Amino acid sequence: MSDEDIDAFAQQLRGSVLAPEDEGFEDATRLWNGLVEKSPALVVQPTGTADVVAAVDFARERNLLVSVRGGGHNIAGTAIADGGLTIDMSRLRGVVVDPEARTATAQSGCLLGDIDRETQLHGLATPLGFVSETGIAGLTLGGGFGYLTRRFGWTVDNLDSVEIVTADGAVLRASRDRHPDLFWAVRGAGANLGVVTSFTYRLHEVGPTVYGGLIAWPFDRADEVTAAYQRLTAEAPRELTVFLLLRRAPAAPFVPPEWHGKHICAMAVCYSGDPADADEALAPIRALGEPIIDLLKAQPYTQIQSYLDATQPKGNHYYWKTEFASELSDDLISTMERLTLDCPIPGAQVVVAHIGGALNDRDADDGVVGNRDATFVIGAAGMWEPDEVEGAVFRQWVRDAWTEFRPYSTGGNYINFQTMDEDEARVQATYGANFDRLREVKARYDPENVFRSNRNVRPSLPGEDAAGDAAGHSEHA
Incomplete structure (x- = not known):
């Protein structure tokens, strides 16, 4: 790209074009996951769809990597096209x-x-x-x-x-x-x-008031808490969602100081049904008694939606490995408890998100998302400060924990939780039986693979078996 090319491109836009030396470039390329270090050659900040069209045309004609930045919150950092063109949508928030x-x-x-x-x-x-x-x-x-x-x-x-x-x-x-x-x-x-x-x-x-929040117990009650969670998720009405978090207690204002850094069993709770039924729905949680943290109450839905914001500050290093599971067996729960106690990462957590219900009612091919057999998301989530020197050790612990979780997987996984080091075989597993059809649709709408700075699905080629050689091509092939 010459300076003349860039100047001519900028003249087509209502929005901004930023180069690395320009004010605002750093903010436009800062990602939530500080572990990802990428920098595009240019950032475009559209003010409307016409600017997006101009940016796509500019990138396609020059065979530039092109990425799209919405919130910049993807763990793999796919919002940034390293050395390419990033379309930063942050001005479009209507x-x-x-x-x-x-x-x-x-x-x-x-x-x-x-x-x-x-x-x-x-x-x-x-x-x-x-x-x-x-x-x-x-x-x-x-x-x-x-x-x-x-x-x-x-x-x-x-x-x-x-x-x-x-x-x-x-x-x-x-x-x-x-x-x-x-x-x-x-x-x-x-x-x-x-x-x-x-x-x-x-x-x-839904709302504007729902019932929920955070509640936690000492980890020495883990067997009791996890058994209650198994029973709860097997019987809970669909209006009740409870995530299980096994971790060290953070040094947060709502955590008693004497519990900072100690292992706990926590639940993130949201009951969005009839308020008159909240006590009955949450009775299995209340029956555990004597929590060390209890923030469960009637509160705005928007507050429930932001409860976990402070636990994932922008700029920290994040590394996750997750799977979908159809059930919580005793062996899986025991594995999670053991891994929690063995974890060397102060800010890590072993997570179970209960998602089973309405998604299981639809056909497996109702949208490429698939994974209609999923009831839980299970995983190990590592987080640490940028200056902590044990990043390689921490990442290895997450990978080892994930290896232990995989036998309990449905075989599918959540594309938004895939890290930067996962290959195309993993992407293919995400879509399962829908993968071949997805490659055919990709070939119709993006035959040259312009949009490849992502968890890439290559377009199927004429005469090629639709599945292709998924494991044999890099993300940027």
């Missing part, structure tokens, strides 16, 4: 709610908290994640799950339509009725099909 139609249309630079704030004005919500600073685009395009998933399914199960700029610069509206093959693939394929500029979601009556 949300329009239609309370009568029960829909919300949001631009793709929105964070989860932006949508929750606007929809909760009307006592409405859609299933999103559980950290309010996560970008909606990455979360949604990867499938998406959170506290409302048990009631209403994956985030993409609640997606009505998208506006998307495809690799040829076309602007399409995709839904079940318009470009249905593209809409099928968008629902779970990440940024492989183009740049989504807006999402329209279906909304449901």
Whole structure:
């Protein structure tokens, strides 16, 4: 790219073009996961869809790596195209709610908290994640799950339509009725099909007040707490979602000082049903008695959605390995308890997220997201300060823990939780039986693999077996 090329490109835009020496470049390329070190050659900050089209055309014509930055919260750092062009959507954060139609249309630079704030004005919500600073685009395009998933399914199960700029610069509206093959693939394929500029979601009556929060007990009661969790998740109504967290207690204001750094069993709770039924729904948790932390109460849904924000500060180093599971066996629970006590990472946690319910009601090919046999997300999540020198040791512990979890897996996994060192075979396992069809759709809308700075799915080639040689190609092939 010559300076003249860049100047001519900038003249086509209403938004900004930033180079590494420009003010604002550092903020535009700063990622949530400080473990990922990447830098693009250029950042484009669109103010509308026309700018996105110009950016895609510019990148395609020069064979530049192109990435899309929504919230920058992906653990693998896919928001940044190293040495390429990053489309930073952060200026596009409009949300329009239609309370009568029960829909919300949001631009793709929105964070989860932006949508929750606007929809909760009307006592409405859609299933999103559980950290309010996560970008909606990455979360949604990867499938998406959170506290409302048990009631209403994956985030993409609640997606009505998208506006998307495809690799040829076309602007399409995709839904079940318009470009249905593209809409099928968008629902779970990440940024492989183009740049989504807006999402329209279906909304449901939730809040504005729900019941939940955090509660925790000493780790020496782990057998009792985990047994109660097994029973609870087997019987809980879909309005109740409980995540299990096995970890050391953080030095947070709500944690008694004498428990800082000690092992605990915690639950993150959200009951979104009839308030009159909250006591009955939470009775199995209350029956455990004598918690060391008890923040369970009636509170705004938006507060529940942001409870875990402070536990994942931007800039720390993060390294996760997760799987989907269909059940919590005694052997799996025992493995989790042992790994928690053996963990050398002060800020790590072993996690169980209960997601089973509405997502299991749909067909396996209802959206490429698949994984309709998943009931739990299980995993080891490492977090440490950037200046801690034992990063390699910490990452190895996470990988070893993951190896022990894999025998309990459904065989699928969540694309949004894949780290930067996972190969295409892992991507293929994400989509299972839907993978071949996804490659065919990719070939129709992005035959040259313009959108490859992601968890990449290569387009199928003429005469090639659709599955191809998944393990034999790099992400940027």
